[in-house]
Amino acid sequence: MALNTTNPTGTEAWKNLQNHYNAIHKTTIQELFQQDSARAEKFNLQWNDFLVDYSKNNISQETISLLLELANSIGVKDAIAQYFGGELINQTENRAVLHTALRAPESAVIKVDGENVIPEVYEVKNKIKNFTDEVISGQRKGYTGKAFTDVVNIGIGGSDLGPVMAVEALQFYKNHLNLHFVSNVDGDHVNEVIKRLNPETTLFVIVSKTFTTQETLSNSETIKEWFLKSATQEDIAKHFAAVSTNIKNVTEFGINPDNVFPMWDWVGGRFSLWSAVGLSIALAIGFENYNQLLVGANEMDEHFKSAEFDKNIPVTLALLSVWYNNFYGAESEALIPYTQYLSKLAPYLQQATMESNGKSVGRDGKPVNYQTGTIIWGEPGTNSQHAFFQLIHQGTKLIPTDFIGFVKPLYGNEDHHDKLMSNFFAQTEALMNGKTEAQVQAEFDKQGLSAEKASYLRPFKVFTGNKPTNTILIQKLTPKSLGSLIALYEHKIFVQGVIWNIFSFDQWGVELGKQLANSILDEINSKTVKNHDSSTSFLLNHFLKNK
Numbered sequence: 001m002a003l004n005t006t007n008p009t010g011t012e013a014w015k016n017l018q019n020h021y022n023a024i025h026k027t028t029i030q031e032l033f034q035q036d037s038a039r040a041e042k043f044n045l046q047w048n049d050f051l052v053d054y055s056k057n058n059i060s061q062e063t064i065s066l067l068l069e070l071a072n073s074i075g076v077k078d079a080i081a082q083y084f085g086g087e088l089i090n091q092t093e094n095r096a097v098l099h100t101a102l103r104a105p106e107s108a109v110i111k112v113d114g115e116n117v118i119p120e121v122y123e124v125k126n127k128i129k130n131f132t133d134e135v136i137s138g139q140r141k142g143y144t145g146k147a148f149t150d151v152v153n154i155g156i157g158g159s160d161l162g163p164v165m166a167v168e169a170l171q172f173y174k175n176h177l178n179l180h181f182v183s184n185v186d187g188d189h190v191n192e193v194i195k196r197l198n199p200e201t202t203l204f205v206i207v208s209k210t211f212t213t214q215e216t217l218s219n220s221e222t223i224k225e226w227f228l229k230s231a232t233q234e235d236i237a238k239h240f241a242a243v244s245t246n247i248k249n250v251t252e253f254g255i256n257p258d259n260v261f262p263m264w265d266w267v268g269g270r271f272s273l274w275s276a277v278g279l280s281i282a283l284a285i286g287f288e289n290y291n292q293l294l295v296g297a298n299e300m301d302e303h304f305k306s307a308e309f310d311k312n313i314p315v316t317l318a319l320l321s322v323w324y325n326n327f328y329g330a331e332s333e334a335l336i337p338y339t340q341y342l343s344k345l346a347p348y349l350q351q352a353t354m355e356s357n358g359k360s361v362g363r364d365g366k367p368v369n370y371q372t373g374t375i376i377w378g379e380p381g382t383n384s385q386h387a388f389f390q391l392i393h394q395g396t397k398l399i400p401t402d403f404i405g406f407v408k409p410l411y412g413n414e415d416h417h418d419k420l421m422s423n424f425f426a427q428t429e430a431l432m433n434g435k436t437e438a439q440v441q442a443e444f445d446k447q448g449l450s451a452e453k454a455s456y457l458r459p460f461k462v463f464t465g466n467k468p469t470n471t472i473l474i475q476k477l478t479p480k481s482l483g484s485l486i487a488l489y490e491h492k493i494f495v496q497g498v499i500w501n502i503f504s505f506d507q508w509g510v511e512l513g514k515q516l517a518n519s520i521l522d523e524i525n526s527k528t529v530k531n532h533d534s535s536t537s538f539l540l541n542h543f544l545k546n547k
């Protein structure tokens, strides 16, 4: 069964939300706290070792009820069943969307076209386990008999961002292998990586769902050429592995079939780190830790599937995001993890969120008449406080922000961690409460500032506050909690796509640029600039003349 095609703005719930917005939007979050001192107890969710406090939002109990009414009238419950049930909800590509099957237990039965996919999933998982165990233990060796010391993941988009993010996030759990990532078709990127490598002790993992991606194929060819300067064609079998759905192209590249890890068309690139795309994660942290990442994601899947919507973390965060995106006109959302380990979380979620929900045609094939995909951005705190927090506090834009923090540090350095977390708590409080004119004046009085100077400076020092935040406080950064956190955001994206009546699992928007780049490459190669607009021709001619 196809996902329904309800235009959300036509529902009674949407109209009620609009009226409710008109009535409530001038009430500040501070006022909402003054009206109800037990607010935090009402607007928080606790699940496993996650605490999600969403009380610092421009919402009342009625807002939540109306948002839940919207989710119900759009049929989010049925959509979740279709998603987990393997129905072809990626309709424009005629595919199921089953990255959740990759983290399901071995006893699960999940069917695509009537076939249970779980046995195949576990066959590949076992292959990942054996391969990673052999590389990590040194049992698997390079062409001169030495154990591997370095691993290079060659891939782009979903075949890069997930592994990069997770390897960075879980470096505390890492073994001796050095991980490198080559993604950009920029030749300087690959050269900067290979100049540090010894071909005798380096393993290359080529990751490409389609095995047709220009960047990945070019980088793989360049690396192969470099490798063959000191090794032979036969040695490729020992040093190259591949992850792909396109076994034919992989074999043509010369990869030993024993080192090929299949994936399936029902796994979207941006949701693929749970498949063999995560091979480099498993190599970096060992299979057991890698498996814990999957266990954490599966636990979040179960929560998402079974929790009532008013107790459901992904549903709640998705609805709050719709509230700001569609009623308050917020264009972007910031994501601030208070741990350096999650420095790649925002780029990772940029692809997951923006490639999924950056759509303007509804599931009925008609242009939508409301805002869809949010812009995601962010950097770890406290660094980001010293970079762009000025704009969040005192700029003209509304930027709902998720703060993600951990109760325990990994190295047990309490002194640093307490400082870090005091910033974490202080920022959400400051964003909500701001600083009034009276508070600013009291500070001036203390400093003995003249009346003239005080009156000049006062407006610059006032903070309006009333900036919404969600606080996600997790016990500790572990492979398991990271898995749950990523799955949380995946399901948030799903719920938003369902509500916005768009297809979240295709990405036609990235095709046009690829096609044009191919024809421009032909023109560059033949040094003949064809018919373009005057700006593109002008630029191409300048490039050809000066290169």
Ligand SMILES: O=P(O)(O)OC[C@H]1O[C@](O)(CO)[C@@H](O)[C@@H]1O
Residues within 6 Å of the ligand: 156, 157, 158, 159, 207, 208, 209, 210, 211, 212, 213, 216, 269, 270, 355, 507, 510
């Ligand atoms: O894994 P592949 O097929 O090389 O694709 C890489 C990336 O390219 C895209 O198709 C488009 O950017 C992404 O969705 C995908 O993650």
